[in-house]
Amino acid sequence: MRRYTIALVLSAVLLSPATLADEFSTTDVDRWQGEFDSVAKKGRELWTSGAVGTNGVACAQCHPNAANTHPETYPKFQKQLGKVAQLFEMVNWCIKNPLQGAALPADDPKMTALVAYIHKERKGVAIDAGKH
Template sequence: MKLTALILGLLLCGAALPALADEFTEADLKRWEGEYQSVVETGRNLWVSADLGSNGVACAQCHPNAANTHPETYPKFQKQIGKVAELRHMINWCIRNPLEGVDLGFDTPEMLALEAYIAWERRNVPLAPGKH
């Protein structure tokens, strides 16, 4: 009797649960894509502007369309930094050195936008952490 009540209770609880977390509607997917593309666009705008530094240089001057940034290879040993680094460390190195700017916090919307833009430009490239 107790086992039957337990099974019945579990079945009833399961029936009351909302859709599974991986069951997205078309509206969910469109909203997600719109939100993501908005962040990518913010990153692109930062990438092509000289606002990240103090000397009028933009990331796009050395890396048009995020060329030669290879986000798919991070984390990896980065010679300029002298240790294994994440992409955000290299972004800050570039802001601090060639752009003569101030590091971004790793959890800022600007850093997220730059990382999203770089990753978007390299979409469909296989992951290769540690590759030089």
Template sequence: MGIPYKIFLCFCLCLATLPYAAKAEDSSVDNASNDLRQSREKAVQVVTACDGRKKVIVEGCQEGEAMPEQKARKVAELLMTLMEFCEDEIIAKLPKTGMFIQLSVNGMPYVTVGDTEEIPLILVHGGKAHTEREKKIWAAEMNRMITEGYALFHSPGLGKNGISCDMCHPDASNTHPETYPKYQTQMNKAVLLRDMINWCIENPMEGDKLAEDDQKMKAVEAYIISARAGKKLEPGKH
């Protein structure tokens, strides 16, 4: 999504705000709607997305006044994020200064978010941010799975001839999980990463292959995928 597109979107959004004043009169009387009603009294400008369900109240900017370009971009980005994510009615307040945005989903009380990237997290949780406890659990459990995979990957236990995965794949190099499904000439068919893991277990490592739903298989996959995340992909070379 290039900058010209964003500028175009800004322009559309500005057009969309014109009939706003009339609509605002009909709004219901919850907190967020009160904000909208007061919009003309305060120095705010309200920008509505083309679906009519997402609105941004831009503080420190008069109705009809041309926003500074940076601000306009911010508004456009915010509206796009909101529109991409859900169908709900959302009102966002963009403060005059500072980075905190306030969001009200379907008339619920406002929640504060630091950045547009946090918005999806807020929205899935019905307006509540994840707690530190939740985040710690998730990280620990994910790491447990990866660590289990790391241990399997680095020990000869998956095979029977003393060979382990890391002997050919230090740091999971040459595994390229992002390239599957693909045709593997060793099996002469299109396969998934887990098929190749099993092939390696049976062939170079001379062991017994794992069931596809074996926790060990999942763990090995978890390690490989996490170790290779963000690595450069060069089609034709893998």
């Protein structure tokens, strides 16, 4: 009987955090999705406007609809950087080089918006073999 009680208590303790972690409503999910969509919309504005650089070139000129960005493949080796890089580092490479702008910190709201837009735009799109 004692073993059974210990096993029962242990099971309850081990399973309860997982159960509590999954408790959220569809209202929560809708709110979170709305917040993500709002940030991704700001990213699209930055992506298409040329505002992150100094020469008027927009990210969309080379990557319309975030084409060939493949965010799901990061971190990975990037030839341009000569190292294994995160997506934000590649975004910064593009900002500094083709767009002639200043790099953004990884936690800058503009970087968050750009990365959110890339993920939203490319979600569910098949990877093109040999591209980035």
